[in-house]
Amino acid sequence: MAAKPRVHEIASELGVDSKIALEKLKQMGEYVKGPSSSIEPPVARRLKAALEADGAAAKAAAPAPAAAAKPASSTVKPGVKPGPKPAAKPVVEEPEAPAPAAPVAEVPLTVAERQAQAEEKAAHAAAEKAEQQAEQAEKPAAAAAATASDVAKPSTGPKPGGAVPRPAGAPRPGAPRPGNNPFSSSQGMGSRPAQPRPGNNPFSSSQGMGQRPSPGNIPRPQAPRPGSPRPGAPRPAGAGGRPGGGFQRPGGGGGAGARPGGAGGGFQRPGGAPGGGFGGPRPAGGGGRGRGPGGGTAGAFGRGGGKSKSRKSKRTKRAEFEMREAPSLGGVSVPRGDGNTVIRLRRGSSISDFADKIDANPGSLVTVLFHLGEMATATESLDEATFEVLGAELGYKIQVVSPEDEDRELLEGFDIDLDQELENETDDDLAARPPVVTVMGHVDHGKTRLLDAIRNANVVAGEAGGITQHIGAYQVHTEHEGIDRAITFIDTPGHEAFTAMRARGAQVTDIAILVVAADDGIMPQTIEALNHAQSANVPIVVAVNKIDKPDANPAKVRQQLTEFGLVAEEYGGDVLFVDVSAREGIGIQELLDAVLLTADAGLDLRANPDKDARGVAIEAKLDKGRGAVATVLIQSGTLRVGDAIVAGTAYGRVRAMADENGDAVAEATPARPVQVQGLSSVPRAGDTFLVTEEDRTARQIAEKREAAERNALLAKARKRISLEDFTRALEEGKVESLNLIIKGDVSGAVEALEESLLKIEVDESVQLRILHRGVGAVTESDIDLATIDNAIVIGFNVRPDVKARERAAREGVDVRFYSVIYNAIDDIENSLKGMLKPEYEEVQSGVAEIREVFRSSKFGNIAGVIVRSGTITRNAKARVIRDGVVVGDNLAIESLRRFKDDVTEVRTDFEAGIGLGKFNDIQVGDEIETIEMREKPRA
Ligand SMILES: Nc1nc2c(ncn2[C@@H]2O[C@H](COP(=O)(O)OP(=O)(O)OP(=O)(O)O)[C@@H](O)[C@H]2O)c(=O)[nH]1
DSSP: OOOOOBHHHHHHHHTOOHHHHHHHHHHTTOOOOSTTOBOOHHHHHHHHHHHHHHHHHHHTTSSSOGGGHHHHHHHHOTTSOOOSOOSSHHHHTOSSOOOSSSOOOOOSSOHHHHHHHHHHHHHHHHHHHHHHHHHHHHHHHHHHHHHHHHHOSTTTOSSSGGGSOOOTTOOOTTSOOTTSSTTOTTTTGGGOOOOSSTTOOTTOGGGTTTSOOOGGGSOOTTOOOTTOOOTTSOOOOSTTOOTTGGGTSTTTHHHHHHGGGSOOOGGGSOSOOTTTTTTSOOTTOSOOTTTSOGGGHHHHTTOOHHHHHHHHHHHHHHHHHHHHHOOEETTEEOOOOOSOEEEEEOTTOBHHHHHHHHTOOHHHHHHHHHHTTOOOOTTSBOOHHHHHHHHHHHTEEEEEOOHHHHHHHHHHTTTOOHHHHHHTOOTTTOEEOOOEEEEEESTTSSHHHHHHHHHHHOOSTTOTTOOOOOSSEEEEEEEETTEEEEEEEESSOSHHHHHHHHHTTOOOOSEEEEEEETTTOOOHHHHHHHHHHHHTTOOEEEEEEOTTSTTOOHHHHHHHHHTTTOOBGGGTSSBEEEEOBTTTTBTHHHHHHHHHHHHHHHOOOEEOOSSBOEEEEEEEEEETTTEEEEEEEEEESBEETTOEEEETTEEEEEEEEEOTTSOBOSEEOTTOEEEEEEESSOOOTTOEEEEESSHHHHHHHHHHHHHHHHHHHHHHHHHHTSHHHHHHHHHHOSOEEEEEEEEESSHHHHHHHHHHHHHOOOOTTEEEEEEEEEESSBOHHHHHHHHHTTOEEEEESBOBOHHHHHHHHHHTOOEEEESSHHHHHHHHHHHHTTOOOOOEEEEEEEEEEEEEEEEETTTEEEEEEEEEEEEEETTOEEEEEETTEEEEEEEEOOEEEETTEEOSEEETTOEEEEEOTTOOOOOTTOEEEEEEEEEOOOO
């Protein structure tokens, strides 16, 4: 993040007024518009040097220890020896003056890096001094540590710093005020003695609480802190309290130290974080003005202490409150439950969601989780187990809302309460409806044949030709006890479909026909089917099939099933057994009678036909001509053409309905299966559907469901990436699987790619696993996953971010990029078949960051860039990446200039002006990546 500093930033960093800085720039011959103009780093450095020189002169009389200025000069350039004159030296060492085309010069190191290096150096310089004082410093620290928890009483700690009592001997006024130069190594602000509770203010940005936990974040209490001259001064005041964490944010300590002076606003900002010895070094040399209270600068330069102070006090209060509330874990405090506090979370919730519910800081929870051995970001979806661990630790009972509950709550949001609706129905509302039957049984016992036989039995005359269409369910009519009765059959035999539907919360079956071949007797799946039906509380009718066979033994079947609790009527039980031959069409009528008898005996098969339809999708497909068609089974209400419906995540208006004979149906009543056209997408079998008043409601419900599903999927994806999976895969041994991670620019593309890839047919020994898919740039965590599971990452129209790129290179992860789905499929297919030719591969040859865009009517937009890595060569193929997403591909670098000169290449850290021909969609912050084709060695 080596952003160009703005004038006012430099000014405030040095504690001078922006106007002065502007004036200085003018003197230096640099033209800038105003305080918020950004300037190139070399200029910034020159400006700093110049201001520092001024400042040093002015400061000479000030009480700030002279030593302060010394390390500061070194911060500019790590290579430069610290010297008393922080002047223009670094500028001389500039790699190159800025190119006119892009007046944006940059040095190789980022500001942060330079600062860090400088600070490290200064730390060394200060170390000696620190050592001398460390002893003294540690004493109060120890005392502080010992009392930390006790003193966290409201009375003791109105300020963050107050958490630790000031050691009695703290030097007070008179002495140079500690901390008025947060950058001075000699002042000791950076060297607060061991803080007992690093990060006890989770709201302080300087503490890095919101950061990912990393080893650097683990508090290392008692870390020697260089340069604490004043044992009395130290206040472990939270800020900068993370010895390790301080690395990224140099400085917090300065602010802390500033407090004694009263004006300090340094909390949020840099200033000598202890571990890294940031206490000393700062380019500011003359001593941390602006942030510290020093010499009245605080008010003068726009960063009044007052503002920061009030902010600080809020944070402080919060931190203290939390501290009182809870003991700390991993250096952070989080409000705790009493062990029974129930927290309800949706599937796929993230730490942030949890934090919201318990009013905690997500960053703190991340830290806690980290200490429990799990790494996760605040916004990442977590699985239930992870939440349970976290909840248990913090005294909460986590309830992850079940999909059904979730959907119920979702519908309630639209004022739809299906349960209530059913409850409110009276006998007057209810009308008899046909039973819905599923046929189950062991493989090859004749389920399909039986369904066919029933279908073709065409029991009631007038159904000329019988049922012709397979729509997933059909209804037959039969005369039972002199009355024409209908029975609905689910046309997908087997308990798997039955159970899959149940898993979605759809209980459509009223009666199960258990088919047992009389020649075979009960078999494993007979028992399974039986168990499934019984666990769903669905009564069973047994069809003893294949009685036409010579070796058929129907009595044996009856006897066998007795052992499983199915006792035939003739044996004194209540289960109807019917001998049938699906092939010969024997016993079909009797079977239907048995079904109706069973229904009438024990089931209340009634539904209210006079309301908006509710039901379940039984089967659905994408039809070339008709779009998404779904067979739905109406459970209550009446479905009519023109109704607005939502089925799972599909929504739309019923355009047309057809029955199993292919005939158009205008309205469908309970237990009637109809094929519906007009849905936006294909629902899944088992998805419930309902009619809504308005189209809009249907759409909104669908969208909400989709979001919920996505979240749930994310939670699962995280589970999938665990180490266990990898181990298991290893244990499986024989299976060679090709693991993939798919990232794309839009979800549609990702899904399409995933679907196509999974359809690739290869021999059974090779397995294709998609470990993770998602929308957005390829990230570090994708690479992590790929590393763990030996996966290949496929980027579809997306690129890796810088860190991911580096990590992929380091870990040797194969990241492939495609912009045409078929190419991706081809490659994967070929590699699965072991036929992937060693081909040319795309190699990234250079990356440049756009720092400025120059608009030219003649040449189009010219990108003022700094080359971040590699070399940008003229005539190379280029692509433009914005936030990790490719916005322009296959572009030519038509012009490449430095200093008005055309050049053929520009190397890392140099600037250039790049023209991409007609492609003008470039913005500051975009990356231009150049690509070379290189032959890929065969593995
Ligand atoms: N003799 C005789 N054969 C039958 C009868 N019913 C089915 N079969 C035969 O049994 C075999 C299996 O029948 P299916 O209807 O396919 O059995 P299934 O239970 O649906 O089988 P899966 O779909 O594989 O689970 C077929 O060859 C049928 O012709 C019957 O009543 N008598």
